[in-house]
Amino acid sequence: MSGMATGGVAERARLALLARLSEPRQWDVVVIGGGATGLGCAVDAAARGYSVLVVDAEDFAKGTSSRATKLIHGGVRYLAQGNLPLVREALLERSRLLANAPHLVRPMRFVVPAYRFSDKPMLAAGLGLYDLLAGRHGIARSRLLDIPRTIAALPTVRPSGLRGGIAYWDAQFDDARLALALARTVSDLGGLAVNHCAATGLVVEAGRVRGVALRDAETGAAFRVAARAVINASGVWADGVRRFAQPRAASLLSPSQGVHVVVGQAFLPGNDALLVPKTDDGRVLFMIPWQGRVLLGTTDTTRTDLPLEPRPLPGEIDFILETAARYLVRAPTRADVLSVFVGLRPLIGGGDSSLTRQLSREHLVDVSAQGLISVLGGKWTTYRMMAEDAIDTAQSVAGLLRRDAASAGLRLHGAPAVDEGDVYGTDRTAVDALPGAGRALLEGLSLTEAEVRYAARAEFARGVEDVLARRHRVLFFDAALAVQAAPAVAAILAQELGRDEDWAAAEIARFETLASGYICDACA
Numbered sequence: 001m002s003g004m005a006t007g008g009v010a011e012r013a014r015l016a017l018l019a020r021l022s023e024p025r026q027w028d029v030v031v032i033g034g035g036a037t038g039l040g041c042a043v044d045a046a047a048r049g050y051s052v053l054v055v056d057a058e059d060f061a062k063g064t065s066s067r068a069t070k071l072i073h074g075g076v077r078y079l080a081q082g083n084l085p086l087v088r089e090a091l092l093e094r095s096r097l098l099a100n101a102p103h104l105v106r107p108m109r110f111v112v113p114a115y116r117f118s119d120k121p122m123l124a125a126g127l128g129l130y131d132l133l134a135g136r137h138g139i140a141r142s143r144l145l146d147i148p149r150t151i152a153a154l155p156t157v158r159p160s161g162l163r164g165g166i167a168y169w170d171a172q173f174d175d176a177r178l179a180l181a182l183a184r185t186v187s188d189l190g191g192l193a194v195n196h197c198a199a200t201g202l203v204v205e206a207g208r209v210r211g212v213a214l215r216d217a218e219t220g221a222a223f224r225v226a227a228r229a230v231i232n233a234s235g236v237w238a239d240g241v242r243r244f245a246q247p248r249a250a251s252l253l254s255p256s257q258g259v260h261v262v263v264g265q266a267f268l269p270g271n272d273a274l275l276v277p278k279t280d281d282g283r284v285l286f287m288i289p290w291q292g293r294v295l296l297g298t299t300d301t302t303r304t305d306l307p308l309e310p311r312p313l314p315g316e317i318d319f320i321l322e323t324a325a326r327y328l329v330r331a332p333t334r335a336d337v338l339s340v341f342v343g344l345r346p347l348i349g350g351g352d353s354s355l356t357r358q359l360s361r362e363h364l365v366d367v368s369a370q371g372l373i374s375v376l377g378g379k380w381t382t383y384r385m386m387a388e389d390a391i392d393t394a395q396s397v398a399g400l401l402r403r404d405a406a407s408a409g410l411r412l413h414g415a416p417a418v419d420e421g422d423v424y425g426t427d428r429t430a431v432d433a434l435p436g437a438g439r440a441l442l443e444g445l446s447l448t449e450a451e452v453r454y455a456a457r458a459e460f461a462r463g464v465e466d467v468l469a470r471r472h473r474v475l476f477f478d479a480a481l482a483v484q485a486a487p488a489v490a491a492i493l494a495q496e497l498g499r500d501e502d503w504a505a506a507e508i509a510r511f512e513t514l515a516s517g518y519i520c521d522a523c524a
Contacts, residue, residue: 008498010456017194018216021223027053028400029391030212030227032199032241034058035065036175036380037363038233039182039193040387040407046189047410048391048403053225054186055214057198058308059466061179064235065380066470067343069260069298070290072097072105072381073170076275077284079130086362088133090381094171095137097381101181101412103425105173107139108288110273111153113165113327120144123166123277130168142168153272156329167272172288175380176470177423180459184413195460197223202230202244202372209245209371218462229398231390232374236306236344245372252366252376254349255306258298259316261520262339262477263332267324268294276327285323291477293338296320303344310342311517337520339479348377365393373397384408430454441488445481447472452489456496464489464511479518486511 029045031038034056042054056062074091075083097105114120127142143166150165151157183193196217203211203224211226232241236255243249268274268287276285281300288295299316317340325331348364363378363386375390388405395402414425424431431437434457436449447467455461455471467489468482469475475482490504490511497503 008496010453010461010493010496011498013457014462014497017192018197018219018221018223020192021053021194021197021214021225025051026211026226026228027051028227028398029053029229029231029394030225031055031231031233032212033232033234033238034060034179034183034193034195035063035233035235036061036179036182036383037235037375037378037386037390038231039179039186040383041231041233041375041390042186042191042193043182043189043410043412044384044387044391044405044407045394046186046191047406050391050400050403052186052191053227054183054191054193055197055199055212056195057217059195059462059470060183060193060460061176061470063237063308064343064345065179066176066476067258067260067341068175068380069258069286070172070175070288070295071108071170071286072173074130074134074381076126076130076168076277079126079133084133087130089385090379091130091134092137093382093385095134096384096408097173098139098171100410101173101178101415103414103416103423104178104181104412105171107169108172108273109140109153109167109169109271110275110286111145111150111165111167112275112277113150113154113157114163115161117163120164120166127166127168139169139171142166153270154274155269156267157274158327158329172273172290173380174423174473176473178380178412180470181412181414183460184458185410188413193460196462199241199244202370204245204370207370209368228400229394230372231394232372233390236346238346238374238376240306242366242368242372242374245368245370249368252349252364252374254347255303256300256345256347257303257310257313257342258300258345259312259320259340259342260295260297261317261320261332261337262290262293262295262341263336264338265289265293267328267330267332267336274327276323279319279323281319285320287324287327291473293477295477296324296332298343300345306344309514309517310344312340312342317520334520339475339477339518340520341476341518345379346377363389365389367393367397371397424454427454427458430458436492442481442485445474445485447474447485447489449488449492452492453496456493461493462497464493464507465514467493468511475515475518479515482518483512483515486515 028050031054045052201213214223274287434450
């Protein structure tokens with residue numbers, strides 16, 4: 001294959017990471033799980049000056065953390081439930097993320113259309129409390145809108161019976177790239193982040209957890225790393241890791257799944273999002289401009305199994321489309337769906353498990369008799385607070401030298417010196433220095449050859465899926481377009497990783513199979 005003369009630049013970087021796993025050393029903290037919580041724990045630990053290793057069996061954010069509704073928010077729905085402390089802490093964390101990752105998190109205005117006379121005063125009272133709870137951390141105050149202003153904000157909203165609306169502010173982000181920024185921040189702080197490296201068991205000595213057994217997914221190489229503290233931050237799979245230490249441990253999680261549907265921008269043009277305050281099942285539903293398309297979601301359905309690639313259950317897509325149709329001039333149909341993605345939520349068990357909206361989004365830090373620290377539950381918005389609690393616990397459990405958390409004001413990797421820039425932040429110069437800069441791989445797709453090379457060399461990408469699902473988000477917003485891009489991406493990665501044509505062909509086939517599950521025709 002052409003380009004083999006590069007000698008696999010990215011492959012040498014990967015081998016250097018794996019070589020560090022073989023070093024005869026004891027880490028202060030080893031974190032199992034490379035999603036929002038695990039990466040947050042690793043950043044928090046590294047920022048305090050501890051030596052830290054974080055591993056994930058798949059790619060960073062492969063699970064729940066790349067499948068969110070792309071919102072950093074205080075939780076309007078939790079306000080309605082009366083959970084004011086959760087709303088207050090989430091609003092504080094929202095302000096911190098806006099400051100620490102301005103290249104990935106940005107303010108977004110939401111508009112709630114009102115169709116009954118009683119809607120506007122009720123919404124105004126609730127969102128006025130939301131503003132009050134945000135205090136000085138608020139973005140902008142909510143405001144009532146008359147009918148013309150509501151239609152100006154939401155040009156395709158159904159006008160029949162419209163009484164106006166109310167606008168409020170939250171924030172939108174790129175979840176997978178925020179996870180990547182956390183992984184790179186770990187590296188910036190001297191820690192080690194390794195994806196595609198599975199924890200296969202715990203090292204237990206004299207009844208205490210003293211390390212983790214690891215296996216590299218690509219080479220099969222096994223490693224045994226020593227640790228003073230081991231943190232289980234594996235999301236919906238955390239109960240399984242807890243059973244490494246206690247095989248009969250009772251489940252602490254009651255997962256649910258959320259389905260998201262992406263349609264064309266014409267269904268909701270403009271920059272404002274639309275919030276449906278109460279669906280037939282008592283949830284809220286969002287219609288959000290995202291990646292030049294519109295994201296609709298989400299559902300909240302109990303799930304007892306934990307597939308790595310969850311699919312919609314019967315009726316979930318239709319529920320979203322039918323709910324959206326009540327508020328839009330043109331009803332979206334299955335034929336309009338560009339991509340469908342599903343995320344599993346690690347909810348803390350309790351209450352009626354058939355009504356997952358009643359389960360707790362708050363987090364729990366659990367310590368086993370052997371000293372395994374598990375951090376469970378939570379959501380993206382409060383990941384940093386969860387991590388701080390977990391590392392505080394690790395200090396006590398492992399006897400680490402006590403140091404205060406330093407993550408609240410820590411700018412994440414790629415954050416520009418001023419609050420401007422794209423998702424690459426200050427790395428754009430490095431991207432543009434690579435071959436193929438500024439040349440899109442495919443019409444209608446912004447991804448360039450240089451960005452693919454950079455993903456392999458600097459962003460831990462190991463395959464086509466890593467690039468097209470999480471370094472670039474095309475699989476999530478246009479699955480068919482992602483399939484068209486796969487051959488070009490595979491060819492570039494083969495050069496960067498020192499692979500042959502058979503590897504590239506296998507990668508393309510594997511990605512096509514994966515992407516078929518994101519295409520609406522294949523869904524329930």
